[in-house]
Amino acid sequence: MRRGYTTAKPILMDFYADWCGPCKLQAPIFEELARDYSDKAEFKKINVDKEGDLAIEKGIMVVPTIVLEKDGQEIQRWMGVTAKEELIKAINMALD
């Protein structure tokens, strides 16, 4: 990642908007994951209406979109509400 969140851990970014219904479904899943996996990965919530530059930089087209990066490289992205299990699987693969 070019700006802001460079880290050795995998980083999960949840791009959301306040007006977005599905984002409200995604939020508790993401927050639970952030609580359970805080020692293994970084978690960031990014409001596309407030951090438009970062959303553009990451090529965000829809909300919610979750982007998983490690060492500044995108590993995977999910568009739409995504299950906790799927995100856990991807985090574990990024840690391997």
Added chain:
Amino acid sequence: MRDETRRDAGRGAQEMVAEKMEDYELEAVRRINSRGGIAPHLSLRFGSHLFSIDTSRAPKGSFQPDAYLITHAHSDHYGKSAMNSPQAVASVETARALEIRYDREYKGRTFKVGQSIVIDDVEVSTHATGHTIGSAAFSWQTECGERVLVTGDVKDYRHLPKCDFLVTEANYGDPYDPSCIFEDDLAGFSEALEDGASFGAYAFGKAQRAVALMRAMGYKDEIGMDEKSLVLTRELMGDAAGPLTEVHGGISNVVTPWNLHQVHCRSKYFLTGRRDTSYPTIQLSDHLDFRGLMRMIEHVSPREVLVYHPEGIRASLLAHHLQDCGLETTSLDLIDRFVR
């Protein structure tokens, strides 16, 4: 080629280019920022002058360049920071776009694209690049008569002059990536427009390209836009934008991609080169593809090249390719001279 070999080859080329630059009393340097990291992008030192290129502003109290040249108002060219300096130099449209995007006053100097501007006794020419409204390349001669050209991002290279030393971009400069070869799908865009489609396009750059194309294709009705896109397009395009209004169904809309699902319209498209999207896409790029970059370099016929943008691997991949083509080239990551 293995990574180390590539890096060694890159170092060799970098040294050659550095020697040439010294011959011309021209030196590329980078700045160390207050956190000890490397500030984007670079500065060119020649004679007693220092011009920073698409670079964030040095902190107060630090050594300041004669100019912060801002090629356009996209965030990865750091005008958001440089616009706060009286040494900022940007086109009228770029300065206004920065003000709208970041809701603050632009404090530097402005020019009309195509005109020259004198910076610390150096006459700097400006050239349209067609990447965004107001995007500009800069060129000047050093005291030794070497012609320097800094392109920024380029869509249309026809207005760029010949040069000796080229500082350019590689957004689609990866010779091994098939996605770096593309054609704009103007026929697809025209067909979708006739079908009454709405389009997802980022508010600065792509949105104005879409509106200009819609007007060029004869669309005379109102175009619906979301708030930021509307303000930017009205201000930057003026009458050329034609009638614009707020988003509503029954007309064609151009909105920020993540707002597209809120538009009531039977067909919707993202204007992007990405493939992993939730709506169909129409390829409409603000950039040259790899072939276009090579044609641009041939057009400006430099003796040496420095690929300075974007961050990441593409700049060095294009640099290696140009070296293989026999052109002395280096990339931003190999610059090893720093200032604080």
